[in-house]
Amino acid sequence: GAGVSQTPSNKVTEKGKYVELRCDPISGHTALYWYRQSLGQGPEFLIYFQGTGAADDSGLPNDRFFAVRPEGSVSTLKIQRTERGDSAVYLCASSHVRNEQFFGPGTRLTVL
């Protein structure tokens, strides 16, 4: 079956612009997660959805970051007023049970 997909695969933007990153989870997975991976680091947790609601958003670095999952499937991560420090690979994962999370290929965001 289809895995987790993320679009776009690459996004280049200018400092101060707004970006949206999309995640399509595995069909039937109720849990969805966003992580961010900077160069030389492991993925860092941003936010977790159970169904439509954000169950844990403690990893969002500041209020420029926001994520939605309006119908309990596709999710969009939104970043306002992007900064150069936001440059990273943004990873989405989904799961059916608590433990094993299945990751998408990521979106590489570059802020110039």
Next chain:
Amino acid sequence: DQQVKQNSPSLSVQEGRISILNCDYTNSMFDYFLWYKKYPAEGPTFLISISSIKDKNEDGRFTVFLNKSAKHLSLHIVPSQPGDSAVYFCAAQTGSYQLTFGKGTKLSVIP
């Protein structure tokens, strides 16, 4: 303050030999541990996991060992194959759902 540490950034092993990747953690509330494998330009792929109530889990060539008293786990790959060359991440979970990752170890299996 890193709660999950992989102190070896890289490891080189001869094909057919054993690869041992190590991971240490500081948070005693972690109750589930996972290993992920990552190729360039791809997302992490789940490899194997272990619950804190066990000390060993085996799946084919991959075995994970957990030493709770030492807060240490290791991934053994035997025999190592060139296709195993990738970055390996150790990850841990508490009762919440988020994964806490180490920085990864790049494994190179030399033919």
